[in-house]
Every structure is written in structure tokens, then in C-alpha cells.
Amino acid sequence: MFGLKRDRPQGDGRDTHKGRRRHRVGADHSQPTGWVRHAPASTAALCGFKAMLPSGVAWLGADEWSVTLHMSAVDYLSVPRDGQAAIVQQWAEVLNTMRAGSRLQLSVVNRVLSNAEVASMLSKPDQGDRFDALRRDFNTVVTSKLSAKRGNTLTDRYVTITVQVDDEDRGPDEALELAREFSAQVKKIQGCVTHVLDRTERLRLISRMTRPWELFTFDEATFADKKLAAVDYVAPWAVERGATTDPLVFHNGSGDQFVSTVWVRDYPVWLSDEVLTSLSAIPGDIAVSLHMEPYDQEASRTLVQRQVSELEMQAIAEQRKAAKQHLSEDMIPHSLVTALDEARATRAELEQSNEKLFSTVLAVKVAAVSRDELDTLVRRVMSAVRGKSCPAEIATHMQAEAFTTCLPLGIRAIPMRRTLTTAAAATLVPFTNQEAFEDGGYWYGANARSGEAVVLNRTTKVNGNGFILGTTGSGKSQAAKLEITNTFLSRPDDDIIIIDPEHEYQPLIDALGGQIIQLFPGGTQRLNPMDMAADGGETDPVKEKSATVVTLLSALLGGQDGIGLPQRSIIDRCCLDIFSARRADPSGPAPTLETLRAALIASGTDTGREVAESLEIYTAGSLDIFSHATTVDMSSRLIGWDISRVGTELRHFAVMVICDQIWQRISANREQGRRTWLYIDEFHVLFANPASGEYFKELWKRGRKWGLLATGITQNIDELLASEQARLMLSNSTFLELLGQTSTDAETLTEVLKVSPLQASAFTNVAPGQGFIRCDQVQVAFDARMDDSSLLYRLFTTKFGEHAGVVVGDRDG
Incomplete structure (x- = not known):
């Protein structure tokens, strides 16, 4: 029977209630041997549910079952009015699919994080190494940014579906089936993603409302072995009830909490779509619950x-x-x-029409650590609701029932109801600002509209490729360096490679102990384009390397038009001979371009001699950077390829040779299960040569299967978009970070990327460090500006005279 029996409380709770009261705040919370700490009957009743299955389906008693889904945000406020009307219409269609005998509860939950939660979710704890100063500075930057608007407040959205089924075997299945149908319907709204909460996730959500700041101890693996019911993990230790309008006082091991619930008595004829928005914008521990039950037509x-x-x-x-x-x-x-x-x-x-009529109730739970703070929050809630012409009042005589109504369980414990049509109910749209807080993600700044943290995880996307676009001085290199620093400090098993045409990344790489490789005529660091990877992988290394060298030399010798088929054929023939010999006997010196030139002369053909003559300046002349054996150290997990002094004539060739080396590194990393992050600055320069542009387009297409996350960084939007290859790469990138743009570039991007005018305003003539991020379905305006006294700012800045020569780590990377 789905484990219902074991999940029911053992005993009546009277003895444990006495035991619990002996373990109140400030007392010794250790448990005597054999002591089972059940929730007191009164506090367990406050939670409302009778049992909960591993799937997350809760039995509410009698014939009622409920399931809760987390719902991703949709960018509602940033789209034009006709776009908002379309979202409301789509939401109305979702509501119209509700069956008779089912209920839906929308929950918009503001959660105030403790410092410990912020530390675990965003901050970087000390590791006892030379980079702890950077971690502490990062924590300071994040904390100051979040506290500027809403503090440690996060907003989550949930939908709880309740179904009435008198068969215990069918009840859970039918609840999950309705959840699947709802998910399919709501996905049509800007790709809104839902996730069914399992028992652990659902209990954790309830615990945050009933036992804030307390350690959540439920463990699915050991639950069956304990003599506890699921409610014992979430019910408050004790609840104090006052007079008719007095708040409830929850007493827990972590401290007391004052809780009051407000309900909306009536709605105006024309409901505002800003009712839920205005409530969710209030910083504080607030949970808004809208219950809707459809009548049949x-x-x-x-x-x-x-x-x-x-x-x-x-x-x-x-x-x-x-x-x-x-x-x-x-x-x-x-x-x-x-x-x-x-x-x-x-x-x-x-x-x-085919609209339905809904029986609704809207309630708002408000909680705080003191009565004065609670009263202030309640006044703000009442003001926000009444500001939308909705009469609201405190739930007198029914504070406990109103609190249960606000829990994401689907229980309507207060008798007040208001009927609404589908159109009116849909106006109470749960979508406001789109937020971005993904598990395991990086902090990219604060949401420019709500002040919440923007945390995204590129590694979980089907395609992690991306672009960072912005005018000179917009903060695009700072954005790239922030992500690089995040990766270096948070993912020790990932490699980071930077192609740096303007010598901008050396301070950061030096501070992180990475390796700088500078290639230029007369320099001591050399890179051999004829290096061949060892056997392994899915392709023939001889043929693959030969094809690569043909492509490289075609770009070097032929410019934008490349070289002809006869020249390509003779180069290919010589390369196949050279690399076959190398594979047969890898003990000798590695072949170089001089080896290839000698082979071309030895071919005895006029074409071979012509190609060899063209190669002379690059093998024995002044541009012989790539004609010697490799001398650079590429063992560091953070490498910066500095090509600022390589010269205009060799730049495209240098980038392609470097990328060939990078691909060999990517292939080796894939075999080891390591991820590779690649950053290419001044990306628009690459498309002046079709060969190098084609090379990167293929890299973008192939990389995702090889653990590569490639990022192009550029300021020249027109030049980038003039290339069809670049447009294809943009469409094949799930991550896009737009910093400040000129009005002309913003118009072009608005058309190409199909963003709304309000979204475009987030990256049009804005301050450095502000912009707009699109990551898969997430689209948010962000603000990543930093205090210029911070260590990170001094490492990231490219303003003349601002770099302070910061030294954080040594060069052991």
C-alpha cells in the first residue's frame, strides 16, 4: 500500500509532547536512548497531511491526494502588453483544462535565507590555500550586491494539484498523472519548466515554513528504519496561540517565529495582473497562496x-x-x-465561451522573528493588496487554519470563497520577473529588477556554447573574468583556456597561478603545428592531422580565397607520408614545417616546389614562429594564449594552430572525464578570414559532445553579424551575455535575437557591468557592477592606471 502504514504517526504524541517541551529553546537537544521525538498532535495537525509517499504524493485524509511541482519563472513583466496578454490567455487555457474534482494551489514563496544558506549556495568557503583572499572578496561582492535591494530573499513558485479519489491504489497515480498533464500544458508558456517534488524535496519546502533556520534532517535512506512519521520532520516543536487577531508563535530549537495570515476578502470587477507581483516584491518571509477549484460548466x-x-x-x-x-x-x-x-x-x-467558474481563496502568510517586524510586514502586505483595490484583512479566529491553507499542500482550511471566471482567475498570473537560480551554477550578478541573485549553470545545458557581447568599456572582459574565476575556484577538475589577442588577461592568470604563453617573432616560446596527438579516439590520427595541416596552410598561403586543389593535394600527400612515418616510429624528433617543406621539394613536382617556396618565409625567414619544435609548457589547468605581438599577417594562422593544440587538449580531457572552458576574445577578428571562421564554426558544432564550453567575446557586433558563420554560431549557443550596446547595435541585436523592447533596454546605453543574459529559457536583466576597491575589480579592470598589480597565488596552477 505504497508505504502509507509506516508513514502514519506512532502513538498519540502525548508523551513525546511532554518530552519536547523539556527540550525547548536553549536547552540540551540531545535525545535519550530509545526516545522517539514525535510531533505533538496539535502541531502535526497544523501541517495538514496524514502521510507522504516517496514520490512526493501526500495523503490529506479521506479521499484527497496532492502533489507539488516547482515551476520555473517566465519573463512576464519584460514583454510588451500584447505579449503579456498572450501569456494570460495561455495561462487561462491551462486553467480550463482542470478537471472537476481537482483543485489547484499557486504558491509564491519568498524565502529569507540565513547566512549559512547563503554561504552554502553562493559563497565560496575557505580552502586553506593561497586563493582564500579571492574567495573572501567574492563573498563580500556577492553579499553587498544582494543586500542592496532585497537582501537574502529568494522567490520560488509552486503549483500543488489536489485530486479526490476514494481508491488508495489509484489516488497517487491519478495525482501524478494530473501533474504530468499540467507540466505539458504549462510548457507552452515560454517553455516554462516544472519539476515534481519528491518526498524529501516537499518536506524540505514545508520545513522552511514551519521550522525556519533549523537543520533539515529527513533522510530517505534511513526513514524506513526510524519510528517517526514524515510530519515529525516538519511540524513545529510547539505553537502558541494568542487572541483572535494575535499571530501564532512557533517555538523551535533554532528560535521563535511570529506568524500571521492575511486573506483577500474580495476582488474588484477588473482584477490587476500585478496583485501577485506586488506581493512577491516585498522583501521578507512571505508565502502567497491562491487556491482554485473548478466547477463543471x-x-x-x-x-x-x-x-x-x-x-x-x-x-x-x-x-x-x-x-x-x-x-x-x-x-x-x-x-x-x-x-x-x-x-x-x-x-x-x-x-x-468554454470558460469555467472557479471557487477561489487568496491568503498571504507573513512571518518574522519579532512582533514589531511582523507588524511592519503585515502592514506592507495589506497596503500592497489594497493598492490593487482588493480588500484584505487578518484571518481572525482562524490563524492556525489560515496558516495550513498557505502551506503548499492543497488544503483549504478556511471557509471563505470567492467565485471567478477563467479569465478573471488567469489575471492572477503567477509569472512576474524571471529569476535565475540554478543548482551548481555561478553568480553572474543581481537581477536588475528584483535584486535577486542571478545564478546559472551552463554545464547542465544541452549546448553550453556562448557569447559575451558589448561595446568597449561595457564590462564584457570583466564578465568573462568573473566566470573564469568562478570556474577556477569552484571546479578544480575543469581546465580553462583563453585566447587573448589584446594582452588583457595576464593579471588574472598570474594571480591564479596559470600559464601565459606568448608567441611572437624572436620570442623563446614556440608552438609546432605539426605535433600529432597519440593514437586513440574515434578517428585515424594520421588522416585527421594531415587534413588539419592542409586547412592551416590553405589559410596561411592562400589568404581569404585559400589555395587550389593541386596545392592542397601535394601538401596532403606529403603530410600523410610524414605522419605515417611518425606513427610507425615515434621515438625520433617531431616533424616541423621545415620537414614538410623539405618533403615538398623532394616530391619532384613543380607544384611542390612552388608551395615550398611560399613556405620559406615561415620556416627559415623572419616569420618562423611556427617552424620549430614545441617549447611551451601546456600542463597548467589555466592557460592564456597571448597573441598580442604575433603580427597581423600571422594572426589567423596562429589562432588556428592554437586551436588545433586546444582540440588535442580537449580530446585528452574527454578521455579523463575533464571539462574544458574556452574563451576567445576579440572574436570578430576571426571572421575576416573564412577559413578560420569555418574552423570555429566546426568547433562550436563538435564541442558539446567533447565536454567543451566555448565562449566568444567581442565588441564589434556589426562585423560579427555580417558573417553567416557567426550567425549560425549564435543560433547554436544557449548562453548569451549582452553588456552595454550602442543604440544601433541594440536595434540589430533586438531584431536578430527577437527580444522585446523592454528587454533590449537592459543592454542599451547602460552603465558598465549592466546587461541582459539569455541562458536556455532564462532571460534576465542583470547588474554585476563591483566596488572599485574590491580585489576582484582590481584583477578584472582594463582601465588605464587602475590595475594594482595584485598577486594572489603562485604559478603552480
């Missing part, structure tokens, strides 16, 4: 017709009363006229 029409008839009878009675007093028959109360007009309009709406 026949019952809806009958109910409304009865209401119309009753109001018409009242109107007739008022007219007769006016006639007896020799007054006009029009002298009837305005409130009665308004109610009758509203009821007739609702009747017409139900008759002319």
Missing part, C-alpha cells in the same frame, strides 16, 4: 443563473420599496446594481 451556469435570479429579486424588491415611497424605480442601491451587472456579464461570458 453546467454547475457553473446553474450557480450564476441562481445568483442572477436572487439579485434580480432583490432589485425588484428595492424598486417596489421606492415606488411606495413615491421615489423613482431607479433609486436602488448602487452596490446592488454593480453586483447584478457583474453577475449578468459573468452569465453571458459562460454562455458564449
